Amino acid sequence: MYDRSMPFEATIKWIKKETRDTFTSALKINSREIQRAYRFIPGQFNMLYVPGVGEVPISISSSPLDHDLMHTVRVAGEVTTVLSGLRAGDVIGMRGPFGRGWPLEEAEDFDLLIVAGGIGIAPLRSVARHILKTHASKKRDAHPRRMLLYGAKTPKDIVFRDEFPRYRDLVEVLLTVDRADPEEYWRGETGLVTKLFDRLSIDPLCTIVFMCGPEIMMQTSVRELIVRGVPEERIFISLERNMNCGVGLCGHCFFGPKFVCKDGPVFRFSEIGGIMGIKEL
Ligand SMILES: Cc1cc2nc3c(=O)[nH]c(=O)nc-3n(C[C@H](O)[C@H](O)[C@H](O)COP(=O)(O)OP(=O)(O)OC[C@H]3O[C@@H](n4cnc5c(N)ncnc54)[C@H](O)[C@@H]3O)c2cc1C
Numbered sequence: 001m002y003d004r005s006m007p008f009e010a011t012i013k014w015i016k017k018e019t020r021d022t023f024t025s026a027l028k029i030n031s032r033e034i035q036r037a038y039r040f041i042p043g044q045f046n047m048l049y050v051p052g053v054g055e056v057p058i059s060i061s062s063s064p065l066d067h068d069l070m071h072t073v074r075v076a077g078e079v080t081t082v083l084s085g086l087r088a089g090d091v092i093g094m095r096g097p098f099g100r101g102w103p104l105e106e107a108e109d110f111d112l113l114i115v116a117g118g119i120g121i122a123p124l125r126s127v128a129r130h131i132l133k134t135h136a137s138k139k140r141d142a143h144p145r146r147m148l149l150y151g152a153k154t155p156k157d158i159v160f161r162d163e164f165p166r167y168r169d170l171v172e173v174l175l176t177v178d179r180a181d182p183e184e185y186w187r188g189e190t191g192l193v194t195k196l197f198d199r200l201s202i203d204p205l206c207t208i209v210f211m212c213g214p215e216i217m218m219q220t221s222v223r224e225l226i227v228r229g230v231p232e233e234r235i236f237i238s239l240e241r242n243m244n245c246g247v248g249l250c251g252h253c254f255f256g257p258k259f260v261c262k263d264g265p266v267f268r269f270s271e272i273g274g275i276m277g278i279k280e281l
Pocket of ligand 1: 056073074081
């Protein structure tokens with residue numbers, strides 16, 4: 001019987017290299033019974049287990065309506081390095097899905113501003129693909145607006161770069177890089193992702209924000225958005241902490257009184273702003 005806290009087997013269907021250090025892999029759950037019972041919402045994550053090496057939390061980067069269950073991984077250490085070397089047909093362990101995802105229903109009534117930095121685009125790509133699948137009949141100029149701002153270190157580090165043009169009918173996409181690569185023609189913005197806020201003219205009272213990226217980027221972006229009048233209650237951020245169990249037992253991912261694994265990873269900023277210390281910035 002399917003128990004999301006117990007490991008089950010999944011086979012790698014395909015692997016795609018996204019950038020020099022990031023790849024996407026599609027997994028197929030081996031058991032038919034678990035395949036049928038398995039459900040997730042954008043923003044949730046799975047624990048991926050490489051036998052003999054270890055287990056890591058990784059966000060689901062596909063939409064629940066996608067045919068393939070995808071994860072997009074940046075190589076950080078031992079487990080992610082071994083994962084990056086696996087091939088189609090290899091079998092890994094998996095537990096999940098875990099955590100609280102993005103509040104998609106609440107977002108329906110607002111303009112949605114997605115703000116991503118680096119590999120933080122992974123759980124937000126799940127949202128963008130979901131919008132494409134569920135709103136295919138609506139035009140981009142229809143309300144509510146859907147906007148995606150994404151910052152990467154250099155043009156070569158932009159994950160899903162070949163995919164963004166497909167979003168443009170429904171989502172306004174703006175990209176920025178910390179530094180343009182002299183070897184590559186770059187037409188987008190250069191500078192922090194917050195620089196892109198000026199290009200959008202958002203209506204703060206009608207906007208809801210989903211954000212994921214390096215914590216310093218989120219702190220700066222949240223502060224800017226609050227200054228522009230977006231209420232803290234409508235800013236949602238996804239946090240990363242080292243974690244072991246994924247179900248709120250081991251205490252590795254304590255964040256003040258919260259567990260990132262079960263109370264998050266997506267938090268309403270008004271719930272945790274004090275703990276992040278952003279209010280004092
Ligand atoms: C809810 C959640 C979702 C995540 N989603 C993704 C994703 O979609 N794609 C992705 O590439 N990564 C994601 N991560 C981060 C990923 O889990 C870590 O990069 C991974 O655990 C590193 O394992 P490793 O064995 O390769 O490296 P390790 O040798 O364990 O670590 C390498 C370095 O990364 C740091 N690190 C390890 N785990 C974390 C962590 N959880 N948070 C912050 N720093 C960490 C370590 O302190 C060390 O400095 C997510 C983390 C969480 C908590």
